[in-house]
Amino acid sequence: MTVDGEAVRLKSEADEPGWEVDPDDEWGLAVIATVGRQLKLRREAVGMRAGEFGTAVGYGEDLVYKIEGGKRIPRLEYLDKADEVLNAGGLISAMKEDVKKVRYPKKVRDLAQMEARAVEIGVYECCIIPGLLQTPEHARTLIQAAQPPYSPDDVERMVAARLARQAVFERDPAPSIHFVVEEAPLRREVGGTMGWRAQLERLLEVGRLNNVTLQVMPTNTEAHPGLDGRIELLKFPDGTAVGRSDGAFNGRPITDPKQLRILELRYGTIRAQAFPPRDSLAFIEKLLGET
Template identity: 75%
Template sequence: MRGMSVDGGTGVRRLKSEADEPGWEVDPDDDWGVAVIATVGRQVKLRREAVGMRAADFGVAVGYGEDLVYKIEGGKRIPRPEFLDRADEVLRAGGLLSAMKEDVAKVRYPKKVRELAKLEAQAVELQLYDPLNIHGLLQTPEYARGLLLMRRPAYSQDEVERMVAGRMARKSVFDRDPAPRWGSSWRNGRFGARWADGHGCAPSSNTCSRWPTCGTSSFR
C-alpha cells in the first residue's frame, strides 16, 4: 500500500512504502534488536499521540506512507536515521527521538557481527584478507546479494535483503574523518588499492568476477 500526498500544490508526491525500503525488517531471532526497535516505535507513537496527530498526517509530514508509520510504531521495521530526525522535529521531541539513532544503527548489523562492527568502528587501520571473495566491507550491494543468493540452504528474499542492508551499513566505518587506512591481500597475488583521499577502489579478482551470479557488473 502506498501513501500519496500533494506537495505544495506542485503535483502528487508518492510517500515511501515498505517496498521502497527492503532490508529494514527486524530479525525476529535478535532479541536485543527486537526490544530496541519496539521501544523506539513505542516512543514515536506516544509522541505522535501526545501532539494529537493522526498516523496518516504524521506520515505525510515525514514522507512515509501510513502503513509504514504503523510498522515502525509497532516495532516491525527499523527506522532510518533521517526518519528519526524528521520525526523528532515534527513531534517536537526535543532531541529524544534523534538520540535513539545510535542504538538503532546497531540493530542493522546481524547479531553475530555486532561486536566485529564495534571493533571496526574503533580501528585506525584495517587489514582485509579473503582468498575467494571480495571482503564484505568492500562489496557493492549487487555483489553481496549475488553471494548470499548462492548460499545453500538458501536464504529467504527478506533474509537476503536484511543481510545486504546490514553489510552496507558496516561500510559507514569509511565515512569517519579521518577514515581508517586499509590493505587487502589476495592468495593469487592481487592487492587492493590503498586509501588516498579517504576513498579507495575495491580489488578485483578473476575468480569472483567470473561467477555467473555476480559478474563484472556487480563491481560497479
Template identity: 80%
Template sequence: MSVDGEAVRLRGEADEPGWEVDPDDEWGVAVIATVGRQLKLRREAAGMRAAEFGVAVGYGEDLVYKVEGGKRIPRQEYLDKADEVLGAGGLIAATWEDVKKVRYPKRLRELAKLEAQAVEMGVYESHSLNGLLQTPEHARALFTARQPPYTPEEVERLVVARVARQSIFDRSPAPALSFVQEEAALRRPIGGTMVWRQQLERLLDVGRLHNVTIQVMPLHCEAHPGLDGRIEVLKFVDGMAVGRSDGAFNGRPTSDPKDLRILELRYSTIRAQALSPRDSLVFIEQLLGET
C-alpha cells in the first residue's frame, strides 16, 4: 500500500464510530484528556503545527485537535506514529496500556460485576472456551502462551481473576446461563492431554447443572450468524440488558433496544443451528473417550 493509501486508510478508520470518549466515564475522560494534553505539549515543543503533525502521522488535522482536546480515543497506531514523529522514546506509545482500557466503556471494564448481577446470560464463543467454563490449568496455559509474554506473577493474577468470575455458578437464586461453543475450540488440546481431559470433564459437570445449558456448534454447520466472532447478552432483574459482539457495533457493549434485538436474533439462530444440550453433552463425552 502506498503512503497516500495508508494515510487514507487511517483517516477513514479514525472517522469510524466507537472511538468517542464516554462522557459518563470519569476515569476514561481523565485518561484521554491527560494523553491528549501530553501529545499537544510534545507537538508544540517540537515546533509542529497540528496540520503538519497530522500529515506526518497520517491523520487529518481535525482528528489531531480532537485527540489533543480529549474528545477522541486515539488508536494504537496513532500513538505509535506520534511517538516516532515526536521522538518520545516510547513514552507516548506506552500510554496505549491505559488508553486501550478506555477503548471500551466503563461497563465492559466491570464485566465481572455485570455477570454477578445478571439473571440471564447467553454467550457464543468461536475461537476459544468462554472464561467462565475454563479450568485454572486451561486458563494458565492460555495466558502463558500470550505474546508478548506475561510474567509468571501476571499469569497467576489473571488466572485467579478468571476463576473468581466462576462464582456465578454458586449464586442463589441461580441465573439462567447458556453457552454455545464451536466444536473446533473443544478439539484443541490446550495445555496437553491431561489438562484437556480435565477441561472436558469440567464442561460435562457444568453442563449438567440445572440452570446451565452448553451447546456445541458442529463443524459441519457451513455458515451461521456467529462467524464474525463472540456474542454475549446479559439480562438483569430490573429488565435492563446489555450485549456485545465482535462482529457488530465496533465490538462495544450496547444497551440500545434495537441493537439488542439484533444480537438476540443472531444468538437464537445460533442456538437453533447448534446441537441440542443433550446431544452436546453426548458429543463432549465422546471427545473425552477419544483422549
C-alpha cells in the first residue's frame, strides 16, 4: 500500500500478538464470532475482497481473515475504520462495547461484574497494593515484572482490565469498601520515586472517601490470619456473598455460609490488629513526607 508515493506497512499478526479469546470464555467466543461474521457479511455486501478491505483499514489480509473468523479480538479502532470503509452508519462501531469487555481476561471480567453488584467489599493484601487502589503506572510496573514476561500488548490489556474495575468507586449508591494493606508494599518504590509518590497519593485520595475504610497492617505486629495470602469478601443486595482466600479452600471462590463465616472471622481479626483508619492515613502521609 502507498500513500502519496510512500509505502505504508499493513499491520500483521506480529504487530498484534496475544489477542486471542480465552478458549474457556464461551461468551467471549460467541461475541467475537458474531462480530467477525458481521464484518465479513458487510465486506462481501459491498463487493470488497479481504485484501482490499485490509489495505483500506491498514491491516494485512491474514489478520482480516482471523478477525472475520472469530480467531482474533479486533481493536476498537479497527471497528471504527471498518465502519467508515463499509459505510455501516455506526452499526459496526456500536459493537465496541461488547468487544471492549471481551478484551479483558474472563476471570478479571467476572470479578469486575461481582464488584459492580456488591454492596460491601472487603480486601486484605499481604504482598502488593490491591488492584482497586493501583495507579496505572503502578499496575503496569507490577505486570511488566512477571516472568516469563508478557508481551507489551498483553501488558496494556491487563492494565486496562485492572483499571476498569476501579469504576466501582463511581457507583451510585456507593458500596461500602474496606481495605487492609501490609506496610511492606507501601514502602516498596514500585515505578521509582515519582511513581511511588503518585501511588501513596492515590491511597490517601481513596482512603478519604466516605464509603471507603483503609487500614495499614504494621510490620511490627503479632502473627495474624492473613499471613498465608490475600482475602476477598463480597456481599450482595440479596444477602448472598462470595469469598476467596489464597490460604484457605484452595484459593477457590466460596459461597457456603460456614466457609464464609471462617473468612469473615479471619478478616475481622486482621482488621482488629491493623492500625485504625485515621492512624493509617497518617502513616501513609508520613511515608509520603519521607520521599
